Amino acid sequence: GQNIDQPTEMTATEGAIVQINCTYQTSGFNGLFWYQQHAGEAPTFLSYNVLDGLEEKGRFSSFLSRSKGYSYLLLKELQMKDSASYLCAVLDSNYQLIWGAGTKLIIKP
Amino acid sequence: ETGVTQTPRHLVMGMTNKKSLKCEQHLGHNAMYWYKQSAKKPLELMFVYNFKEQTENNSVPSRFSPECPNSSHLFLHLHTLQPEDSALYLCASSQEAGASYEQYFGPGTRLTVT
Numbered sequence: 001g002q003n004i005d006q007p008t009e010m011t012a013t014e015g016a017i018v019q020i021n022c023t024y025q026t027s028g029f030n031g032l033f034w035y036q037q038h039a040g041e042a043p044t045f046l047s048y049n050v051l052d053g054l055e056e057k058g059r060f061s062s063f064l065s066r067s068k069g070y071s072y073l074l075l076k077e078l079q080m081k082d083s084a085s086y087l088c089a090v091l092d093s094n095y096q097l098i099w100g101a102g103t104k105l106i107i108k109p
Numbered sequence: 110e111t112g113v114t115q116t117p118r119h120l121v122m123g124m125t126n127k128k129s130l131k132c133e134q135h136l137g138h139n140a141m142y143w144y145k146q147s148a149k150k151p152l153e154l155m156f157v158y159n160f161k162e163q164t165e166n167n168s169v170p171s172r173f174s175p176e177c178p179n180s181s182h183l184f185l186h187l188h189t190l191q192p193e194d195s196a197l198y199l200c201a202s203s204q205e206a207g208a209s210y211e212q213y214f215g216p217g218t219r220l221t222v223t
Contacts, residue, residue: 004151031209042113042199042214043152050209087152095207096165099151 002026004100006088011106012078020073020086020103028093034062034073035087037102043087046073075105083107112136113215115200121221124190130218132183132200138213140206141183143175146197146217158183159206190222 003025012018024032031050035043049055049064049071061074075082088100113134122128134141143155157165158177172194174186183200197217204210 008149033211040216042216044214045211048209048211089152091209095209097152097154097212101149101151 002090002092002098004088004090004098006086006100006103008101009104009106011108012075014078014080014107014109016078017074017076018078018105020075020088020105022071022073022088022100024069024071024088024090024098024100026090026092026098029066030091030093030095032062032064032071033089033091033097034071035089036084037087038084046086078107080107080109112213113200113202115198115215115218117218118216119219119221121223122187122190123223124192126190127186127188129187130185130198130200130220132185132215134181134183134200134202134213134215136202136213138202138204139180140203140210141177141180142201142203142206142212143183143185144199144201146199152199156185157206164206187220190220192222195220195222 006022034046037043047062054063059076064071085102085104087102089097116131140159142157145153154167155169156175172189176184199217200215201212203212
């Protein structure tokens, strides 16, 4: 079957750096997405990786290793507003999105 | 006006009621999606419409009935629901289905079935 694994919850300190990991086993691969979802709000797109390597976008970076079935989202200079759930999703061979259950990130002052 | 809107935001219904959820996108997209989001579970794709044609129905019970009159509007008609159907129902849109375009989500309808 198809599977996406990510930690259920993480805690970090304001101003610090946190890395949220995602591992996947899917039928084919056409890219990996990261979304952010604040409590009670819509998920919003953060990043898309289809080639190996690191993509940087301001304080957020996303890394992909297709051979290892692994990605991470790196958040730098954490702010209180970064408290949210982070969803990892993989586009399989049929271009269907397979979603992880999300990682709830708690930022403490 | 936000890109994807959903109404109502909250809905409480009994098991014998009939209600409809509405979604509208103002992004000029051609694909629209219904998802179910339950606590601590992955998003479950329910239905996909691409250029107004339904392209995906992920074994969803017939008590959920989608309707897509045009590329900007999507409905989910509900009847004789069960308590386990209580969840957040999210609508999303993208440029096109079956490709690597990101999806834009609405704020969701929090549904409670009593």
